[in-house]
Amino acid sequence: MKTFPENFLWGAAMSAHQVEGNNSNNDWWKWEQEGNTEPSGDACNHYNRYKEDFLLAKQLNHNAHRLSIEWSRLEKTEDSWDEKEWAHYKDVVRTLDELGIEPVVSLNHFTIPLWLAQKGGWTNEQSPEYFARFTEKAAIELGDKVRYWITITEPNIVAMLEYLFGIWPPCIKDFNIALIVLKNLLKGHVLAYSAVKSAAAKNPKIKKPIIGISHAVTAFHPCSPFSLSDRFCTYYRSKFHNYAFITSAIKGKVLIPGVQCEKLPAKNTVDFIGLNYYFRQFIQHQKPFLSHPLGEVCSLSHHHTPGGITDMGWEIYPRGIYEVTKSFYKRYKLPIMITENGLATKDDAIRKSFIKDHLEHLLRAINENCNVLGYLHWSLMDNFEWAEGYSKKFGLIKIDRQTQERTILDSARYYASVIATGKP
Numbered sequence: 001m002k003t004f005p006e007n008f009l010w011g012a013a014m015s016a017h018q019v020e021g022n023n024s025n026n027d028w029w030k031w032e033q034e035g036n037t038e039p040s041g042d043a044c045n046h047y048n049r050y051k052e053d054f055l056l057a058k059q060l061n062h063n064a065h066r067l068s069i070e071w072s073r074l075e076k077t078e079d080s081w082d083e084k085e086w087a088h089y090k091d092v093v094r095t096l097d098e099l100g101i102e103p104v105v106s107l108n109h110f111t112i113p114l115w116l117a118q119k120g121g122w123t124n125e126q127s128p129e130y131f132a133r134f135t136e137k138a139a140i141e142l143g144d145k146v147r148y149w150i151t152i153t154e155p156n157i158v159a160m161l162e163y164l165f166g167i168w169p170p171c172i173k174d175f176n177i178a179l180i181v182l183k184n185l186l187k188g189h190v191l192a193y194s195a196v197k198s199a200a201a202k203n204p205k206i207k208k209p210i211i212g213i214s215h216a217v218t219a220f221h222p223c224s225p226f227s228l229s230d231r232f233c234t235y236y237r238s239k240f241h242n243y244a245f246i247t248s249a250i251k252g253k254v255l256i257p258g259v260q261c262e263k264l265p266a267k268n269t270v271d272f273i274g275l276n277y278y279f280r281q282f283i284q285h286q287k288p289f290l291s292h293p294l295g296e297v298c299s300l301s302h303h304h305t306p307g308g309i310t311d312m313g314w315e316i317y318p319r320g321i322y323e324v325t326k327s328f329y330k331r332y333k334l335p336i337m338i339t340e341n342g343l344a345t346k347d348d349a350i351r352k353s354f355i356k357d358h359l360e361h362l363l364r365a366i367n368e369n370c371n372v373l374g375y376l377h378w379s380l381m382d383n384f385e386w387a388e389g390y391s392k393k394f395g396l397i398k399i400d401r402q403t404q405e406r407t408i409l410d411s412a413r414y415y416a417s418v419i420a421t422g423k424p
Contacts (some may be wrong), residue, residue: 001367003422004359006264009102009374010419012057012065012396013340015153016073018383021384024065025300026072027117028110028386031169038389044381044399047088053406056397057380060412061419064102066214066376067092068109068153069142071134078115079133093145094252098359104339104376105142106150106214107135110386111166121170122158122181122188132191139199143206150274150339152193153217155185155245165313168387169198170218179258179337186248186264189213193249213249214339216275217328219320223284223298234283235293240294242324243331246270246419250332255423273328274339277321279314307357311344311392318357327374333373338362340380344385344392351396351411359424361418379404 017023021042021053047053057065072084096103108131112121118129124130130177135151152158159182166173193211200206219237223350224228240257248255254268300315307316325336343354355377366372382395396412398404418424 002364004091004363004366006422008372009064009104009275009337009376010067011064011101011104011374011376013104013376013378014046014380014383015068015106017043017068017109017111018379018385019044019381020070021045022047022147023070024109024402025076025114026111027114027121030114030117031236036169036388038352038384038391040384042404043384048082049404051095052091052095053397054099054101056406056408057154058101060396060408060416061402063103063419064376065096065372065380066106066150068106069138069277071113072111072113073110073183074137075113075134076115077115078130081137086137089142090417091147092202093142094294095401099290102148103146104148104151104337105138105146107138107151108188108288109353122184123163125184127184128187128191131188132195135192137286139196139206139209140203143196143200143203143209144283145207147207147210148272148337149196149209149275150209150214151189151211152185153214153371155182155189155213156241157216158185160393177257179256181270182245182256183254183259184190186245186254189249190264190266191239194266194318210271211269212272212274212337212339214245214276215242215246216276216278217316217324219280219323221280221282223282228283229285230283230295233285233293237283237295242267244326246273246327246328267366270332270334271333272335273335274337274377275328276340277324277338278312278341278343279310280317280320308350311346312388314343316343316350316354318354320361321362322365325362325370326368329365331372333375337373338375340376340378342394344394346393348409348411351409355411355415355418356424359418361369361381363424 011362163178382399398407
């Protein structure tokens with residue numbers, strides 16, 4: 001097969017807090033206002049300009065779009081819904097539907113309402129139930145237009161950056177708490193999966209839901225292919241980082257290393273696997289294996305990186321998208337969707353090459369019988385890049401921060417030509 005399948009989902013991805021603007025009722029906004037990073041402010045004003053932005057996506061041949069709905073807008077205080085905000089998101093997915101663009105809805109993309117943050121966020125043992133209640137409401141309100149759902153975006157990154165390394169709010173550095181958070185996120189996913197399925201079973205107007213996880217994955221390589229210890233550490237790091245969460249959700253047991261194995265409320269709670277692939281990491285072993293079984297990430301300066309380095313300091317390694325797609329499909333035999341893939345760069349020629357090279361490797365995986373549903377580039381527009389503020393440019397569409405003017409880049413037009421022909 002020289003071209004992508006005819007029914008392939010093509011598009012881009014965004015998250016509410018990064019593009020909508022003025023999401024003032026969540027934990028990230030509070031952290032920004034405390035001076036910890038550049039404030040998100042009005043972001044891309046997508047909350048008010050979503051119709052214009054979706055028309056641009058349609059102009060670029062997109063037939064799918066991944067978005068998130070902002071929990072903190074919809075449940076400003078505990079157990080109290082804002083029907084005006086639900087009406088807003090109804091119109092968002094309705095607009096996509098009318099344009100012939102398939103909505104892929106993420107129910108949680110990093111931010112949580114302030115009321116939940118004040119209760120301890122994902123450390124609270126009731127957080128999975130709070131999240132499931134929200135997801136059930138989302139299915140009821142939006143399910144007539146949405147069939148693809150993502151419960152939680154990058155749960156491994158949430159646990160790592162917020163509770164292990166402490167560089168994102170609430171800035172906790174505690175390995176044991178990070179494991180508790182990962183367990184609660186897992187329970188939250190399982191309960192959300194059941195809540196959405198149950199709502200659909202009771203309401204014939206809700207489309208049959210297809211539910212997955214958007215999971216951050218890395219192409220791990222040993223620092224030295226000749227070192228047995230480096231190879232062992234790479235294997236264990238990959239198993240922990242790439243596979244533990246999804247394996248647990250499928251088997252219905254908490255199988256996260258360091259967390260007591262316990263039964264989950266349901267198993268087989270993954271209909272498709274969303275892969276967020278950006279880069280490769282080299283893993284080395286220098287400390288005692290029993291106390292450091294995951295090894296350490298080696299500096300890229302010690303390795304040949306022919307693809308170059310992005311403005312985030314990540315290696316461009318196109319073959320990695322083939323490697324992770326093949327490994328996940330071989331392991332789970334579930335449909336794959338590339339829910340994020342992109343780079344931060346101010347050089348649009350590099351972005352064009354990045355898209356071409358990654359899609360060629362993804363097509364190779366499809367030709368080797370991997371069931372891939374679609375590819376969603378990150379991101380449709382330049383946006384607020386969390387702790388990095390607005391300094392990193394990921395967009396197919398350039399955003400002028402002063403005027404909010406949208407400018408379609410050459411890379412976006414190249415991507416549109418790939419969508420039209422099915423051939424990178």
